[in-house]
Amino acid sequence: MHALIIDDSRTMRSILKRIVHEIGFETTEAANGQEALDVLEAGLVPDLCLIDWNMPLMDGYTFVTRVRADERWRSMTLMMVTTESEHGQIVRALAAGAHEYVIKPFTADAIVEKLELLGLAVREVPA
């Protein structure tokens, strides 16, 4: 499994990277939506994109709309991970094609739980 982590904060990319590495993902990072689109155009088709909303050059919402408009990237699961918590924005992102929406701050468990629901993670049950 491969995750593309899109956030203008290196710190946040590092936090998300640690969480998904723990459940077996390889990762690629992008600092904004445009950089992420460039990664996709270069041929990477990740299973999962974790996407911030507010970023310079291209925001996460625009990235979602661009990805959803392109058949090549239909298979990718898109999860917004953002501080934007207004109901209208959540609805807008989901309507544009995001599969899930996580509001910062989050716990690692919250991210893994969402990925489990999306069929992208299986948590080991203690014996």
Added chain:
Amino acid sequence: MIAIDEPTISDVHAVVEEVWTSFLGSDEPIQIGASTETTSLVDRLMLDDDTWTAAITVTGAWEAMILISVPVPAAGLITVGMLGLDPAEAETCGLEDLTDALGELVNIVGGGVKSLMPGPSALSLPLVAQGAITSTSNLEEVCAVDLTWHGHPIRVSIDVPRTTHGIGG
């Protein structure tokens, strides 16, 4: 004009506590109130270069600037904690790491505070500087929370335009 009730100290503390617990762990909780020992340092926070300040602006139905001020050692601890490094690895952190970590911290705290207020509104990208970030003269502080973490004073404050709150404001 409709008067907006600004966030209370308790609101802001709850937001900060949740952010700290999520990203910096619960071993060393961030506590409300500056100790007597640190009060003078809190006063100095606004003035000297031994402090880092991160700020973010909210625009829309509610307008404000949210600021977090921390002394240099706390800024280092925040950076190491958010990056998931061992404290012994602190020396590997550079200035970019520190400004990025503080910027993300104020972004998340700002988002939390914004969620308590009337919308719709939008967050700016964060701004981080050594020393104080001085807001324009038409802003005034409506809430300031003095906190202590690892023995260091941390201040979270909210400035709003003078016309958006208060009787006859």
